[in-house]
Amino acid sequence: xxxxxxxxxxxxxxxxxxxxxxxxxxxxxxxxxxxxxxxxxxxxxxxxxxxxxxxxxxxxxxxxxxxxxxxxxxxxxxxxxxxxxxxxxxxxxxxxxxxxxxxxxxxxxxxxxxxxxxxxxxxxxxxxxxxxxxxxxxxxxxxxxxxxxxxxxxxxxxxxxxxxxxxxxxxxxxxxxxxxxxxxxxxxxxxxxxxxxxxxxxxxxxxxxxxxxxxxxxxxxxxxxxxxxxxxxxxxxxxxxxxx
Amino acid sequence: xxxxxxxxxxxxxxxxxxxxxxxxxxxxxxxxxxxxxxxxxxxxxxxxxxxxxxxxxxxxxxxxxxxxxxxxxxxxxxxxxxxxxxxxxxxxxxxxxxxxxxxxxxxxxxxxxxxxxxxxxxxxxxxxxxxxxxxxxxxxxxxxxxxxxxxxxxxxxxxxxxxxxxxxxxxxxxxxxxxxxxxxxxxxxxxxxxxxxxxxxxxxxxxxxxxxxxxxxxxxxxxxxxxxxxxxxxxxxxxxxxxxxxxxxxxxxxxxxxxxxxxxx
Numbered sequence: 001x002x003x004x005x006x007x008x009x010x011x012x013x014x015x016x017x018x019x020x021x022x023x024x025x026x027x028x029x030x031x032x033x034x035x036x037x038x039x040x041x042x043x044x045x046x047x048x049x050x051x052x053x054x055x056x057x058x059x060x061x062x063x064x065x066x067x068x069x070x071x072x073x074x075x076x077x078x079x080x081x082x083x084x085x086x087x088x089x090x091x092x093x094x095x096x097x098x099x100x101x102x103x104x105x106x107x108x109x110x111x112x113x114x115x116x117x118x119x120x121x122x123x124x125x126x127x128x129x130x131x132x133x134x135x136x137x138x139x140x141x142x143x144x145x146x147x148x149x150x151x152x153x154x155x156x157x158x159x160x161x162x163x164x165x166x167x168x169x170x171x172x173x174x175x176x177x178x179x180x181x182x183x184x185x186x187x188x189x190x191x192x193x194x195x196x197x198x199x200x201x202x203x204x205x206x207x208x209x210x211x212x213x214x215x216x217x218x219x220x221x222x223x224x225x226x227x228x229x230x231x232x233x234x235x236x237x238x239x240x241x242x243x244x
Numbered sequence: 245x246x247x248x249x250x251x252x253x254x255x256x257x258x259x260x261x262x263x264x265x266x267x268x269x270x271x272x273x274x275x276x277x278x279x280x281x282x283x284x285x286x287x288x289x290x291x292x293x294x295x296x297x298x299x300x301x302x303x304x305x306x307x308x309x310x311x312x313x314x315x316x317x318x319x320x321x322x323x324x325x326x327x328x329x330x331x332x333x334x335x336x337x338x339x340x341x342x343x344x345x346x347x348x349x350x351x352x353x354x355x356x357x358x359x360x361x362x363x364x365x366x367x368x369x370x371x372x373x374x375x376x377x378x379x380x381x382x383x384x385x386x387x388x389x390x391x392x393x394x395x396x397x398x399x400x401x402x403x404x405x406x407x408x409x410x411x412x413x414x415x416x417x418x419x420x421x422x423x424x425x426x427x428x429x430x431x432x433x434x435x436x437x438x439x440x441x442x443x444x445x446x447x448x449x450x451x452x453x454x455x456x457x458x459x460x461x462x463x464x465x466x467x468x469x470x471x472x473x474x475x476x477x478x479x480x481x482x483x484x485x486x487x488x489x490x491x492x493x494x495x496x497x498x499x500x501x502x503x504x505x506x507x508x509x
Contacts, residue, residue, distance in 0.1 A: 064431075113399070
């Protein structure tokens, strides 16, 4: 296998990657929300398509750019799942997750730099929000989405089951499809860092945030979903069977 | 595949063929033609949609920005793939300068390359005018940059600068990594532009490309539309170039450590 750069460099890649994911994916959601706010047109389906594509296409670019450096996790749930299948050491994972949270916060601050304080208002930085679902349903949906993402990442990046080079596009389009079907209910975070950063910034700005829902739906849900999916996948395809 | 390669090598030695492909005039013609088509397609789409929206007294909707993003991104992707044999067109002066700043493009070639990009962009904008007529210029501004009224100067700088920085990353990665240079970096750059246009488009039209902004801007001057060149240079030239250089430098450093790690085992 090819060598990896030092942990510090890989953490920098995770930081920049998570920052870009938040800036572009959440930023696109803020952008279309502001647009329909000012024009008064309701364009829900198109907005949904834009949000899903922005997240998926950005995710694809991140795997292309940072895949060979850090694996482009940009997601603490993915990082922890990789620890449970012994693909990453706990020490590396601690560094990754710290970098992801800092990167996510930076991405949110850049969204505010781009759109101004209006982003704190109606679009709410695309912060996590439940619509028409209970806390339990929300947690289940987030767990399911994260599980799909984790299985796709292990299959394409770790086991190299996909044809050479296709990991990025597969992961990106998987995230896009997850976003398209989950955004209307939980805003499809499937990523504790992506949910935490906007919530923290809003809370700091004095907007009330329901931390209980955050913990149950956007922290426990993705972490449990990701880890269960990773272990379940390893049961079906053991390490010795995988191509690596 | 192997046979056709063998066959074409008979026309000259492989070394000669590489030199001919990379010869300056050929690359400049390719760059100018690609830029012409890029501005024509992408700018034409924006100009058309602006005229269309103004007929019903509306601003561009989110669907329009989705449309515009896809036109920009797909055109960029196709141009990148089609020109693989010419070691790739840049289609963006900021990308040219960014690549030069990390030694992936010769500084001596930069001035002529920028000239070719500007010429192609102006020709593309002029052709939009020929196709769609006067309203494309007076209402559509030939698909050129418009900073929305609720976007401050600082916000415009952030949008264009960061947008170009992000666009630069896949292109810089492609210049460093053989596997990516075989197409994936072009697709990543193209699809990144789709996402970035949907995000930044409503604020600054998401040019993230000095030549793409310059072509339409220079022509609408002749239609008596006011152009603030100070803001234009800061937002649509300096911010993208600085963003691209920053992106290329950071990514070049990260990939440099990857190379070292591979070299030491």
